Amino acid sequence: MIVYGxxxxxxxxxxxxxxxxxxLPVIFRDIRANPLxxxxxxxxxxxFGSRAVNKQSTTYRSFSDFLRESEPEAQIAAQPTVMKRPVIQTETGWHLGWDAEVEAALLG
Structure with a gap:
């Protein structure tokens, strides 16, 4: 399992x-130190589509109008810390964030 954050x-x-x-075995991937x-x-x-971008973050609010109107791929490429965290990749799929639902799905 890889945790991106x-x-x-x-x-x-x-x-x-x-x-x-x-x-459980986990690899933490610091996206600031080791960019996506x-x-x-x-x-x-x-x-995850546009849900992958944390639109409440200070990073997102500091974006220019042009970047705010860009696709999520461009936003994350320009500033990886705008990605909602954590993103968790397992052998069977992906999870976004850490709440009771994600915790239950991963830890049972």
Whole structure:
């Protein structure tokens, strides 16, 4: 399982800790230190569409009008931290965020 996020994101840290406590193997991928590839961005946006972008974030609000009107792929490529976090990739699919539903799906 791969958890995509940033090391300073409390929600991402909470997800990684819960997954580790459950004894599941997890790879944390800091998208700031190790940026997403074009293919990874495309896969995330294909799965989640515009929901992959956190439109309440300070990063999104700082975007120019042009970038706000751009496709989610362009927004994430321009500033990866605008991606809603965490994005979790498993062998069977993708999950966005960390809430009770995602936790139940991953940890049972």
């Amino acid at each position: 940033i090391s300073t994101c409390d929600t991402t840290k909470k997800a990684v800790k819960a997954i580790e406590r459950a004894g 590839t074009r293919d990874e961005i495309d896969a995330i946006v294909t799965e």
